[in-house]
Amino acid sequence: MSPRNSHNRKAGRPRPDHIPSSEEIARKVKQLKGQDSPAFNYRERSLALHGMICAKCAREFTEKDRHLLTVHHIDGNDKNNPADGSNWENLCVYCHEAEHSRGLLGDYFTGQD
Ligand SMILES: [Zn+2]
Ligand SMILES: [Zn+2]
Numbered sequence: 256m257s258p259r260n261s262h263n264r265k266a267g268r269p270r271p272d273h274i275p276s277s278e279e280i281a282r283k284v285k286q287l288k289g290q291d292s293p294a295f296n297y298r299e300r301s302l303a304l305h306g307m308i309c310a311k312c313a314r315e316f317t318e319k320d321r322h323l324l325t326v327h328h329i330d331g332n333d334k335n336n337p338a339d340g341s342n343w344e345n346l347c348v349y350c351h352e353a354e355h356s357r358g359l360l361g362d363y364f365t366g367q368d
Contacts, residue, residue, distance in 0.1 A: 297336045301326040301343035311350035325351045 275283075307316040307324055316324045327344040328335060335342045346354060 297343065298326045300336075300338075301340055301345055304340040305343065305345045308345065309347040309350055310344045311346055311354075314347050316347070323348050327351055327354055 302321065302324065307321055308314065309316075309324065310327075324345055324347055327346045329342050329344055332342070
């Protein structure tokens, strides 16, 4: 349950529960546009921009093992996602881990596939 679901409800206006509310739709659209969750979208953008290849070890990836290719933020700031991809580097999970080798990574990989 998202906490954002509960505070904007309009009483006295029942709707069938299989029809998503306008808030839900707006949130979905935002997500699809990548405005609400850049973390969801920058990876696809970076893979499309830079190609499915690790920038360090030059290992190439395919649709089958693309989940092993991750996006590294060059300046370390995962909120910095310029559309031209200048802050992204495609790294395989091994190189990526090495890049963050001091354990600073913390929960960086959590929520990624
Ligand atoms: Zn690599
Ligand atoms: Zn990284």
